[in-house]
């Protein structure tokens with residue numbers, strides 16, 4: 001089994017923060033992983049309709065900040081996940097791994113992080129807190145994804161890639177072995193990352209280059 005924080009009981013009820021499209025994917029993942037949904041919480045739900053049968057139960061402040069509360073932040077924006085995580089001191093952040101993901105036995109996945117269906121995490125991978133490894137992403141041996149990273153569907157990371165805090169990699173990015181991307185950089189869909197990129201840039205293309213003025 002991968003190294004993930006164990007909930008106090010086998011299937012704790014899960015508070016889901018966020019009510020958008022990403023949240024629907026998280027609800028489906030949580031149910032597949034054996035969680036029951038305690039409620040969906042969003043301060044400004046764009047669509048107050050049911051999420052896979054669950055109503056939006058309230059706003060984020062309605063979630064009890066207690067060691068008995070299990071929750072996940074189901075919002076795609078890395079900066080918003082960071083801001084919301086800082087609002088709680090005691091909540092237990094659930095680590096969700098889809099049963100149809102492959103996670104090697106020694107992989108470490110931090111609290112609040114989610115690994116979607118079809119993702120593959122090979123030996124030596126280290127995943128921080130509140131990270132999203134999205135559908136069909138391939139994270140090869142010894143990669144490090146720091147806190148609040150989002151690797152979008154279909155990204156392919158060769159071995160020893162390091163994505164620092166808050167990096168966003170758009171759909172289908174590819175990384176050659178050993179590259180490092182600095183904190184809060186954004187990588188456009190389909191980019192091929194062949195060398196180090198500094199923090200804060202938005203980079204696109206093959207090979208990926210920072211967009212002018214960004």
Ligand SMILES: CC(=O)SCCNC(=O)CCNC(=O)[C@H](O)C(C)(C)COP(=O)(O)OP(=O)(O)OC[C@H]1O[C@@H](n2cnc3c(N)ncnc32)[C@H](O)[C@@H]1OP(=O)(O)O
Pocket residue numbers: 076134152153169170171186187188189190191202203204205
């Ligand atoms: C399950 C999920 O949905 S997870 C979410 C996954 N989301 C993604 O993968 C989104 C990835 N985002 C992108 O690729 C975006 O286009 C970004 C972040 C790179 C740039 O976004 P914006 O700042 O809005 O750029 P904008 O759309 O204005 O385009 C600016 C220019 O960059 C070009 N451009 C935009 N994205 C890319 C890209 N991925 N690769 C190459 N060129 C691009 C545009 O064609 C445009 O060129 P032009 O000035 O010659 O017309």
